[in-house]
Amino acid sequence: MTDQPTWTFTADVATFAAAAEGWLLRDPVRNTAALTVLRSLRSGQFSEDPLMGWFTEGGSVEGAVIHTAPYPLLLAAIPLDAIPSLVSELIALGRSLPGVSGPLEQAEAFARAWWEPDRGRRSERLYRLGTPAPPTVPGAARTAVAADVPRAVRWIREFEVEAGVKVGADPTPVVAARINRNEFVWWEDGGRPVALAGVSAPIAGMSRVGPVYTPPEFRGRGYGSAVTYAVTRKALDEGAAEVLLFADLANSRSNSIYQALGYEPVTDYASIGFH
Known part of the structure; x- marks a missing residue:
């Protein structure tokens, strides 16, 4: 029986790293922001109610997100088809988000699915x-x-x-x-x-x-x-x-x-x- 696609969330940095760091390291260029924030979390730099999540499909991790208030939700290079369930899970958790940040397609897809309107954006290019x-x-x-x-x-x-x-x-x-x-x-x-x-x-x-x-x-x-x-x-x-x-x-x-x-x-x- 194939495992159902699932989002799992934690506030514990070690638990998140054990589950998702290997996936992030598959593409350290496109996941640069998430890897940098993870290192800061390990050092205790963020103290305000962090939330970290990873997406599992077919028994393997295929995506990860990090939210450290008051910053936007940070999307790694997650699959686009994982975004609707991510939005549903965050709404069910009652998570307040000032915004979302990540690769253009993923960020736009999340914003379209989120319950609050897009109130402005900053467009960036990774070099x-x-x-x-x-x-x-x-x-x-x-x-x-x-x-x-x-x-x-x-x-x-x-x-x-x-x-x-x-x-x-x-x-x-x-x-x-x-x-x-x-x-x-x-x-x-x-x-x-x-x-x-x-x-x-x-x-x-x-x-x-x-x-x-x-x-x-x-x-x-x-x-x-x-x-x-x-x-x-x-x-x-x-x-x-x-x-x-x-x-x-x-x-x-x-x-x-x-x-x-x-x-x-x-x-x-x-x-x-x-x-």
């Missing part, structure tokens, strides 16, 4: 590094340290406002944790920070760049390109076989910058808001 092309920009990279937390938090808040990222959570714990893991890098010119970028330590040979932010007063001088290349180089030096990043499709300049650095398009993603 992977091809042949690196370093820019020539004045200044030098410096890894952020604990004393940099206040400035980094301020810049991340500015980035979220400018990018239209509706989170509402205090970014200080995340920023401090990432700085503690040496995941934030400044570009400095004349000893002054002029751009900031993050990069995750490699997971299954994959590192992801982001966020990347240059304050308005320092733009137009190549600092964003410089700091992006600096964290790209850092990831490669630390053993990453794949370096990835997401770019806002509404920002043609950032997309052209990343392509000039050697990044190549993989596929499109969307973050769709319900509140």
